[in-house]
Amino acid sequence: MPRGEAGAHAETYLDANATEPLRPAAREAAIAAFDLPGNPSSVHAAGRAARRLLETAREQVAARFGARPAGVVFTAGGTEANALALHGLGAGRRLLVGATEHPSVWAAARAVAGEAVVTVPVRSDGQADLEALAALLARPAAPPALVCLMAANNETGVLHPLAEAAALCRAHGALLHVDAVQAAGRVPVSLAALGADSLALSGHKLGGPKGAGALLLRPGLDPAPLVPGGGQERGRRGGTEPLPAIAGLAAAAAEALPERAAALAALRDRLEEGVRALAPEARIVGAAAPRLPNTSCILLPGVPAETQVIALDLTGVRVSAGAACSSGKVARSPVLEAMGLGAAAGEAIRVSLPWNAGGASVERFLAAWGAMRERLRRRAA
C-alpha cells in the first residue's frame, strides 16, 4: 500500500482550477445518495426514489444554469460533456474552435473533423478575436458552423466576450457551444442568458465529487449519444446514472454562487499585489482582460514553470502550470503560446484560489514564492 508522502509542510492548496475541494453540502448529498439502493431506471419503489433524486438534481442544475430540465444531460464529467457536444452537434458542420480551448474540446473537434478544424484566434489579452470570428463566420458558401468558445480559460481565467460571440453565431446560423467548466459557480453562467446552444459543466470544478458533469442543451437540440447503452438521459447518454456524483454536483452548484466567489477577487488582488511587490520582473498574464475572480497566471521570466511548480510543491504549496496532463508532466502551455508569449509560455504558473481560500493561504503562497525567487536569483548570480 502506498504510504503517502511525508508532509513536512502545511498544505496550501491553490489549484482550484484543477479541482475544487469538496463542499460539505456536496459531500452530504453524495453520501445520502450512496444509501439509496435503487437504480433510477427500475420500476419499483426503490427505483422511483432514485429517479426522484436524479430528477430533482436535474431540475436544480437546470434552474441554476438557465436551462430546461429536459435539456440537461448528465455525463461523467466536463470532458464527456464537451465530447458529446462536438460529436452530437458538430457532424456536418464547420468546426470553429477557440485557440485557447481546453484539450478536451480540441481532441473531440479533431476526432470529428480532423485537420479541417479552424482555429478562432485570441488577442494578446487572451480574449477571443471577435473580428476574426466574424470573418470566419461570414465566409460565403461555407456550411453552417459550430463555434466552440469557453466561458473562462482554465489557465489564465480570461473571460471570452460570449454575448457578442453568441450574437455573431445567431446572425450566421452557427451553433455556439460553451465550455463553462471553469466559469460555472465563479461568474454568472446561464445558457439562456448567453444565448448559447449548449454548455458544458463539471461537478468537481463546482466543488462536487469527481465523476459527474452535464451538457446543457437549448430546447430543440437533440444530439446523438456517444454511448447509446440502455437509453438513459432520454437516449442521449446510456449507462446507469452515478447518483452520488450527480447529487453532489447539484448540491455544489447550489452553493457555488458568483456572489460568494466575488470575495475571492480581493484575495486574488492581494496575491497579485504581493507578487508585484516581491518581483518587479513578474507579470500577470491576462490581467488586461476581464477574468475569473480566483485565477492568477503568474509569469516569472527565465524560470521554467516546471521548476516553479516543483519548488512550490516541496514547500507545501500546490499550484500548476499548463493543463494537467495525465502523466503529470509539466508541458509548455499552448494557451499562453496562442496569446503570443513565445518562449515565455513555459515560464508561467497558475494559482487558482479554491472556494474556501483564506488570507493565510495567500500569505503562505507569497512567502514560498518569494523565497523560491530569491534562491533562484542567488543561483543565477
Add this chain to the structure above:
Amino acid sequence: MRILVAMSGGVDSSVAAGLLAEQGHEVIGATLQLYDHGAATGARKGACCAGQDIHDARRVADALGIPHYVLDREERFRRAVIEDFADTYARGETPIPCVRCNQTVKFRDLVGLARDLGCEALATGHYARRVEGPDGPELHRAADPARDQSYFLFATTREQLAFCRFPLGEFASKAAVRAEAARLGLPVAEKPDSQDICFVPRGNYHELVERLRPETGAPGEIVHALEGRVLGTHRGIARYTVGQGRGLGAAARQGEERLFVAGIDAGRRRILVAPRGALPRREVVAGEVNWLCAPPAAPLACTVKLRAREAPQPALAHWDGAALRLMLETPGIAAPGQAAVLYDGERVLGGGFIRAAQAGAEAPRRAVA
C-alpha cells in the same frame, strides 16, 4: 540532505531512491519523459503520454512515500540525442546515445534542476563508484565488473561528478540489487532489464535514422579497402559499424577469407571491407575530450576501452590540449563515434569520442605488418 534521484522506472534507479530514502535523506524522484512512448512503440501516436516505465517510477515513488515528478524533455532529447544519433550515422560513424544523454539531458540539465530545487546532490542508478580522492571526487568502475557503466559516464564533468551520487556502485551483482528491491518492497523487483537503445524499442534503429536522414538509406558500394575492388552493394550506411561482419551479403567473404567493415566513407556512400586482421589500429584519435583527472602534460600510461563490452587495454595517451592521441600496446578495432575511455586501474581518467582515421594516416594493414 535533499537529493534529487533520476528514476527511470527500472530496478536500479528504484533501489537507488529506496536506499537513499531509507538512509533518511529527503529524496525527490524525477522521471524524464524523453520521447512519445506511443509513437516509439508504434501504438497510438501522440497518446498522452506516459509509458510503462513512467508509471512504474511513480508506483515506486508512492511505495517509498517520496514526491515524484515527470519532466517533459522530449524536445531536448530529440535535439541533443536522437538527432545527434542520426547525424552521427550520416557521417559514417557509430553513435553512442547513452553518453550523449548523460552529457546533456541527464547530468547537465538535472544537476541544474536539482540545484534550483535546493538539492545538495543528484543520484542515479548507474553502476559506477564515486570515490573521494585527494584532489576531489573520482569516478571509478563499479564493484560488479559485469554491470560496470563507467564507460558511459566518462563525459561527466568534474563539477557534475562532485554533485552526483551512485548508490549502486558497491553492489556485487544485479541479483543483490534485485534482492534489495524485494527487501524494500518495490513493485519493480522482478522487472526485466531494459534492452538496447531506449528510443528504438524494437531495435530497428536504421529505420529511425533513415526517417531523419534519408540519405543514410541510399544504397552504395561495398569496396575492398585494400584492393579497391567493388564487391557488392549495400542498403544504406546506417546499417554498418566498423568491425561488423553481418549484412554484407556476397561481399562478406572472398574465397576462404571472411571480410568485415573496415571503414565507412559517408561522402561516397561506400562501405570499406577488409579481412579481420587488417582492422586493428595502433593509433586512435579522440575528440570532445573530458578529463576526470588533471589533464596530463606528458604522455600518460593508462588502459583504454574502445567499446562498452571489452576489457581495458594498455595504451599511452598523448594530450595536446585539443585532441587525444592513443597509442595502443596491442592494436585494437576502433569504431568512429564510439567512446575511448581511459582508466588507471579502477579509476576513470577521462575519455573522448573516437574520430575517423585521417586519410593518409594509418591505412588498414595486414595482420602481419
